[in-house]
Every structure is written in structure tokens, then in C-alpha cells.
Amino acid sequence: xxxxxxxxxxxxxxxxxxxxxxxxxxxxxxxxxxxxxxxxxxxxxxxxxxxxxxxxxxxxxxxxxxxxxxxxxxxxxxxxxxxxxxxxxxxxxxxxxxxxxxxxxxxxxxxxxxxxxxxxxxxxxxxxxxxxxxxxxxxxxxxxxxxxxxxxxxxxxxxxxxxxxxxxxxxxxxxxxxxxxxxxxxxxxxxxxxxxx
Numbered sequence: 720x721x722x723x724x725x726x727x728x729x730x731x732x733x734x735x736x737x738x739x740x741x742x743x744x745x746x747x748x749x750x751x752x753x754x755x756x757x758x759x760x761x762x763x764x765x766x767x768x769x770x771x772x773x774x775x776x777x778x779x780x781x782x783x784x785x786x787x788x789x790x791x792x793x794x795x796x797x798x799x800x801x802x803x804x805x806x807x808x809x810x811x812x813x814x815x816x817x818x819x820x821x822x823x824x825x826x827x828x829x830x831x832x833x834x835x836x837x838x839x840x841x842x843x844x845x846x847x848x849x850x851x852x853x854x855x856x857x858x859x860x861x862x863x864x865x866x867x868x869x870x871x872x873x874x875x876x877x878x879x880x881x882x883x884x885x886x887x888x889x890x891x892x893x894x895x896x897x898x899x900x901x902x903x904x905x906x907x908x909x910x911x912x913x914x915x916x
Contacts, residue, residue: 725747728747729747775787775789777790777844778790778821778823779823779824779841780806780809780822781806789821794819796819796821797820797853798853798855799820799821799854799856799858800823800845800848800858801822802825802857802860803822803823803860804825804827804828804861804862805825806824809822823841823844823845823848825861828862828869829869829870829873837873842877845857846877849881849883856886857874857886858886858888859871859888863890863908871887889908890909891906891908891911892905
């Protein structure tokens with residue numbers, strides 16, 4: 720039997736993604752053992768995030784200033800929009816240092832089995848941005864999952880009639896891997912997405 724306050728902490732930690740009962744209990748005991756100042760800083764950081772971080776009204780990315788740094792930047796090309804599933808995907812694209820356009824975050828993917836339909840995603844804002852006639856290309860950078868592919872196909876059908884170029888990120892064999900471990904679908908994608916050398 721744990722004290723009520725510790726039980727409540729375990730229950731709250733268990734609500735975090737990827738944290739089961741045992742992990743939640745380990746984290747709770749770790750917090751209990753840490754100095755009071757560290758626990759206070761953790762609480763302050765959580766409170767700070769909830770109070771200061773919001774979503775960009777243009778692209779739906781997380782930000783502490785609206786519009787976000789990408790939408791407000793004069794060095795980014797607003798005629799090129801990269802569509803991603805979640806805010807964490809923006810940082811993945813940014814790590815390449817190759818993309819100089821702006822973003823649009825869908826906040827998920829179509830998943831009928833999970834009850835996620837087109838109205839649950841941030842698609843209307845994308846259509847509005849593209850419909851203004853100031854966008855040349857939309858890059859669909861959803862994951863190569865069944866849901867990601869379905870979302871990309873759905874968006875392509877909506878976007879193409881608007882007269883914008885719609886492209887899909889290339890998929891295939893990861894750098895540093897061995898061909899003998901590639902499955903049929905991955906190898907097919909790699910062959911379809913090949914480029915001049």
C-alpha cells in the first residue's frame with residue numbers, strides 16, 4: 720500500500736504515452752528521492768509549458784509566439800508547404816537543413832478504426848492557404864504507414880484541383896542498411912522513388 724499522494728502521482732504518470740504501471744511507479748519513486756528543488760523545477764517546467772506553449776494559428780506547429788518562427792520568418796519560402804502529421808515531425812525535417820519552405824501540421828492522420836476522420840485533422844487551414852493562389856508546391860510528408868498513405872492520397876485529391884503541384888517524400892531503403900533485410904514494399908518504394916545519379 721502506497722500513500723495516497725504517491726498513488727495519485729503513479730496514476731498521473733501512467734497517463735503519459737509509453738508509460739506503463741511499473742515505469743510510472745519507478746518514475747514516482749525517482750521523483751520522491753530527488754531533492755525538493757529538482758521536483759519544484761519539474762513542476763515549474765510543466766506549468767510553464769502549459770501556460771506559454773500554444774499552436775501557431777497559421778500552420779498548427781507548437782510555438783511560444785504566434786505566428787511561429789517558421790511562418791514569421793522572411794527567409795522561408797511561403798510558396799512551398801511541407802505537410803506533416805505532428806509537431807515533432809517539423810524538427811525531423813528541420814534537422815536536414817535542406818527545407819527552406821514553411822509547414823502545415825495536420826495533428827494526426829486519417830484512421831477510421833480509431834475514429835479519426837477528415838474533420839478531426841487540420842485540413843481546412845491547409846486548403847485555405849493553398850486556395851489563396853500563393854502556393855506553388857505542397858510536399859506530403861506523412862509516414863509510410865497505411866494511415867499516412869491514406870492521408871496523403873486524400874490530401875492529394877483535395878489539393879490537385881486547386882492548381883498546385885503536389886509531391887510526396889521519397890521512401891525506400893534507409894541509409895546504412897543492408898538490402899537483404901529490405902522487405903518487398905520497402906524495396907518497391909525504393910525502386911519507384913529512384914533518382915538520377
